[in-house]
Amino acid sequence: MTNLFSVFDPSTSILNLSLNWMSTFLGLMMIPLSFWFLPSRYTIIWNNILMTLHKEFKILIGTSGLPGSTFIFVSLFSLILFNNFLGLFPYVFTSSSHLTMTLTLALPLWLSFMIFGWINHTQHMFAHLVPQGTPPVLMPFMVCIETISNIIRPGTLAVRLAANMIAGHLLLTLLGNTGPSLSLSILSLLIMAQIALLTLEAAVAMIQSYVFAVLSTLYSSEVN
Template sequence: MMTNLFSVFDPSTNIFNLSLNWLSTFLGLLMIPSMYWFIPSRYHVMWNSILLTLHKEFKTLLGPAGHNGSTFMFISLFAMIMFNNFLGLFPYIFTSTSHLTFTLALALPLWLSFMIYGWLNHTQHMFAHLVPQGTPAVLMPFMVCIETISNIIRPGTLAVRLAANMIAGHLLLTLLGNTGPSLTYSILSLLIIAQIALLVLESAVAIIQSYVFAVLSTLYSSEVN
């Protein structure tokens, strides 16, 4: 019996008062294909093609002013979030990306480093971003306030978007699953079909949300150059 609707997201596995649930964050490392096989597997070839496609796209987003090798940081970010999202769909595996402590720990340092780099090295460029081109002189003070607020809440929106999407799908699956024992066989078959459809949807969300997080981080970094 759940005492709370969100209790499915609580870390409960512990030894010596140490929460072991967060170790699931590193389980994705086991899925990364080995680079030492003489003949690469199909999984290896597929993963390399995904990385190459992401590298080209992020390179385009960063533009000519982007530093060499900066795309690999965002590709690694995409891979880590995607693995964690997918692992959360398996039974009895803790979903670390559904917690704001994890998503904020990813978004806040990224945004802060972009801001510090931009304001120290491209101060005029950062000031120019506060007033969009063609803004009337009367609206300039308001635009500066709006742009500043929208800039400050960026790490929060990144973190909340990812955590909320993960929580919403998992809650829906849990709530539907809990109604199973009290249903008749005919309705239960419909419930199983609905659960399978939701799992497919959650698989798509797992990829989309990791991609959105990585792309938005890339766009934020491209603005400070």
């Protein structure tokens, strides 16, 4: 079990600089190249994706949101998506499978929403603690439940992303480790299963980055 989880251990270092965490910035090395040329198909597709996300987040935030407030969530989506995809390449450290990384993204966002909300819209934030149409008897319980659900939000955001990244990678590693001991006929089945799992992981990488960005947007829209 120790060897299995050592895949996620950020141990590679030169001059006490943890090189594995540098994988977070690998995407940045690839992105700028497209901006120096005439728009390629890749650039047009990426711009279309970003515009679609921008429109969707704009609807989620509502009319009360400030202009340009969707950009932070579109950037967040891009960062997590690149990280998740880079983690699927061999010998690339998946930084988004660590709570260090995911909490760093979720906690400051949630904290800034909360501080902004409680300072500027105190009455609105208190009103959120009791859902509309709650019987007076249940109001104290609802306040407790709503408060707890609000406090665990950054934790659930971070754990959801990290757990999904870890689960897929562990499954691929476990199946890959059984390869040398198998016969040729079963090995071909294993390779097909690995390819199917890799496709699933690519889908999970996209879905989880989208979910993270959408939930962050929804949490910010509640504050306004």
